[in-house]
Amino acid sequence: MKAKIVVATLIALTLAACGGGGNGSNTASTNSGSGSGSGSTGGTITNCAIANTHPLIAIALTGGAGTALFSSGGTTLTYSGNLSGTLNLVQDANAPAPLNKACMDSIGNSSTGMRTVMQSNGALGVSHTVVNGADQPVFLMDSTALASNTNLGALQGTYTVLRYQHDTGSTPAQTRMSYATITIDSLGNWSMCKNTSTCSTATATGTFATHSGSSYAFDLSSGGLVRATAFMVSAGANSTLVVTENDTGGGGIVTGMWLGVPQTTWNPVAGSYVLNTTDGIQNPLTASLQNLIVKSQNVALTANTPINGIATATVSDGTINYLISSPAGLLVTGNNTGNNFANGPAYFSFGVMP
DSSP: OEEEEEEESSSEEEEEEETTOOSOOSOOOOOSSOOOOTTSOSSSOOBOOOOOOSOEEEEETTTEEEEEEEETTTTEEEEEETOOEEEEEEOOTTOOTTGGGSBEETTSOTTTOOOBEEOTTSSEEEEEEEETTEEEEEEEEEGGGBOOTTOGGGGOEEEEEEEEEEEOSSSSOEEEEEEEEEEEOTTSEEEEEESSSOOSSOSEEEEEEEOTTOSSOEEEEETTEEEEEEEEESOGGGOEEEEEEEEOSSSSOEEEEEEEEEOOOOOOOOEEEEEEETTOOOEEEEEOSSEEEETTEEEEOEETOSSTTEEEEEOTTSOEEEEEEETTTEEEEEEEGGGOTTTOOEEEEEEEOO
């Protein structure tokens, strides 16, 4: 089931919340040529430029970490490393704010296709690319904003985290979303309480260490195995913990993305965001604090539940939507059909304020 959510007090927030969302099901819109402009609204196709010339780290929803770079005056985004593809960026003449701050690719769909955008300070962004035949949302990080991995103390803190996982250990493979509190000390030791506000015994523990061959990637280990690669963007209240999971330690391979922000009370930055989703539907949104309008229903938004820093809203079919935000201008949302954290299926989306 899909529910469109609007957070409304003085301003409104529109999100797609899809209890049955999967692993990026729409057709591929990554391309290597100039495209036909079929995603435009007709007439002259105008290039869309993003002013960021720094190397980027790109994390696909279930496709691991790669690199990306804007070129040709910011009108082309090219992936490399563990990701591939090229987006030729164009304007959507009919895009409402904040979509007019974002770019679509030249064969994208102007009404539903995922967008490419970077924050005005250039630290964070979102885009998309094809992984295993499916168009997936991608999280972008400016490499110049990343903490050095020679300093494990840069990770220290307590984080509110939303996680999206694709698990091949069952037939068919399953997707699920979960929330967690992750605590990291100055030596890189970490512990997690998953799907609960507190836990007397940690759900999982492990260590962070420098990732060989990189100056800013960290290895996240547990039980003697490297389970994921992590990055820390910025510092202090604006820090964002980004994890790309590739865990082969169980009965199957679990891949996915974790996004975490310093654990503090729910207080999103008011303003417009651009959001990409697991179902490929692009959603502009504006953040506020107290209520949710779900279709024709006005649903209360409950802040700081089930853990500090998460806001929840329950739609008519019982699906609970979990949201985290950050002073860095990041907003993330996710849910599971039937609130089934073990098996999903799950929906996930993430966006930044341009």
